[in-house]
Amino acid sequence: MKKYILILISCILLGMTGTSCTTDFLDVESPDKVFVDEYYNSDERIFEALVAAYDPLKWFDYAWGQYTHIGLVSDVMADDVYVGGADENDCIYLHRMFNYNALPTSVVSDLWTTFYSGVNRSNVVVENIENVTDISNENKALYTAEAKVLRSFYYTWLWKLWGNIPYYEQNLTFPYIHEQSTADDVYNGIITSLEDAIDNGGLPMRTTAQWYGRVSKAMAYMLYTEVVMYQQDESRYSKALSYMEEIIASGSYDLVDDFALIWEEAGEWNTESIFEINYVSTAGKRAWDNATGAGGSVYPKFIGINNLGSSPDYEGGWGFEPVRVETYEMYDEADERRDGGILNFADYTVSTGATYTGRYQDTGYFLRKYLPRVGGNAGHAADADMNYNNNFRVYRYAETLLYASELLARGVSGKGTAQNYLNEVRDRAGLGSIPATVDNIIQERRLEFVGEGKRYWDLVRTGKATTVLVPDGQYRTNSWTPNKKYLPIPQNEIDAAQGTLTQNNY
Template identity: 70%
Template sequence: MKNKYILICSLFFILLGSCKEEFLEVDSASSVLIDDYYTTEDRIFEALVAAYDPLSWTDYAWGQYTQLNLVSDVMSDDVYVGGNDQGDLPFLHKMFNYEATPEIVCSDLWTTFYSGVKRANAVLEYMDNVQDISESNKALYIAEAKALRAYYYMWLWKLWGNIPYYETNLDFPYIAAQLTADEVYEGIITTLEDVIANGGLSIKTTSENTGRVSLAMTYMVYTEVVMYQNDESRYSTALAYMNEIIASHQYILNDDFAGIWEESGEWTKESIFEVNYFSVNGGKDWGSAIGDGGTVYPKLIGINSLSGSDDFDGGWGFEPVRQEAYDLYEDNDQRKNGGILNFATYAAQSGATYEGRYQDTGNFLKKYLPRANGNAGYAGSADMNYNNNLRVYRYAETLLNAAELLARGVSGTGSAQTYLDEVRDRAGVGSITATVDNIIKERHLEFVGEGKRYWDLVRTGMAATVLAPNEYRKNTWTENKKHLPIPQAEMDSDSGLTQNPY
């Protein structure tokens, strides 16, 4: 893999949610050698801020629409791709049908995540040059950089499996050894274990540091990779981490499920980690897609030719929710209409109209639809600066992780039944027995449209059965589809890479 990006110090948005703005004023590095620049705490913090920045690039950075829940869910059984036809964002349609090729795949995520790896490694590389930093802040910044690197590698590992892996930035000719998926897993997990043991992270960040890595966020990444790997040797540790989050009482479920997805629902006590987007002075534009500001993802999945709505802006009609997903819910389940907009019901209430596009179902992902005035105060493109934060980890997932591990027989404190009941009580539905199958079904209900379902099906061995042909999908998922084909540009850059089967 050729490492194409260098660290550029400028103005980087980082910490606050979409209802707040805060920028870091930094000195220009253009007049000094980069090795001589990072010698103070303020300047190494600039490098850390830069390492966070790729988190917000996944919606659209280099020409593809690749928000993480979108690329995950089009491979699941909950949504279609939509748009105009199969030629509209063809890489998504190829992934939906399990026929992605090296030329037609979500290659922009490869670029984004390796850019994040490079920036995180830069913090570690230059830290020894810093003279005026306390030992506690040094440990904290190193922990944050390593946690971010593990997060970026986690996504590369889940998507591509067998990838170049390096923990020190590369010199010319920028080639790193391609490791197997199992070897990459060990690199990720070892890094996380180091962060947890030595980073001095708090279980929850303070309000002024909202958006930075916390210990709870690190625990969630650790548990995600352990459970996806089916690494039973680390299940008890993962359960202990989930129970530590629960016992901290720093996180609770929102009473109102629908409220989670509003601007007022950002960074509530249910939220463990979010990617921040903001609209006021949001500078993202088609010519500056990795600038600071909002996200284009709500516009992408918005309702086509929407008229008569006071609640939502219109959009381009991608990612319609399948009727089968909407029908999963009991009628009184808060998550049914709190997370999905059934347009027939909405039209009866509001008089709104729309024009369906390809694969239209009449159901839309309410969680991330563009709210009316959700891009208020934008400075760049109106379409690219919606303020919907991406919810990455919620406390509901902590409860369901713990419940599943306990139901699998892992020794530890807590009750799978109690944890499952807590999630279902918030949804307004009755108790069911806390079996592994029921907990997986509950995850399905809880996280529609949040990019969890596909990975659950793969790790539990259900993908080959569930991900079968339907009205639009013509292929069945098979084990050799677990990893996407490596982008052709990367194969061309490094003749030593071995391509994944496809």
């Protein structure tokens, strides 16, 4: 039986006229319409589906009414930044996550929708590509691998945030309900799918400039290692290390000399960049009534400096995600990552005469990496606030080196040494050598990735969260406990699941 593209519209129209909707008409051949299961019949059309599977990556900052940038969402649960904004009720779901008292009715529920949209679109590619005849074996394998890696990426975020979720690799049919999997079963699904994509997809180690933003083998390797390390799956540590050292040996990536340059438009897709989510301001069509349209990002505006004046470099914003004083002060004065990634406004005022008005939880320190640059939304075609061109750096070569260093420090046998890999990262920062212990490497990850959404997951996977994520004597009044590892499942999803979802213990 064919699935007709206009089923839903037909049923709605029939319902409006008081006529019940049956399925009899589905058997009728249409002389001038394309059927869903007949559409994906060429390389061009299945590639359209693959492009659609990439699209939800750009919705992470804002799509359905919540501000849910994945770096921000991760970091507010850690210890490097505050939430900020007007007060503790401004984006209350973020403030609740910051204080470990999220509720099913006050949590980042929009991310659930975005991630499953990505899963759905990725499944469309995998399910339909076998029926495509007008495609080379090379492209067939490549597109399938890309879709599986994307699906694994979306599932990884669902798994890290909620743990026990519905996991499926074939899209659901009415009533669109699937049994809940345990977090361990979700992990097994993610890792098995990734291994298949890596082994059989023909992914390039690095994409060419024409295709920056598409999945590469290095990106798949990084995702694989991230998942394995978070699961603490020691049986796969050796493979993860081999992947990291393969990236290193490939010569396709290298650290850039100037850490501060990474975050400028000129630094996008530099030699250090393994995977970025692309945002473009020119002709950007994202708008408050078209948040999933093509274009730029709202995240820079979200974390921009409130009532900013006389700045030659940055545009103003809404004052979210101020960097903690302790975060800035943890750096050695010689560390180029301190001022290369964080804006010390007191110093900036002296050099430029710039002014601003502090908002809730203001510290005077801001995440320079993603602040809105002057002209950063140039050429936008819709809402200016929604169309900044700052790409989000998901994986950098520095993380490859630090994963390799950590795995070696944990006793895994490899080709290099933990010390040499750690030294490379510190040399670029302008620092001397320190012993390559696991604790030192985890701290180095903190210094390297402030504001990049890594710190919280490192604290959880290393068992440090219970002692580090405690009341701060000012804003955070609750402590992280193991039952806070997973957020409460959004209440609307619990309701829609008709008893098939069990709420997390939160």
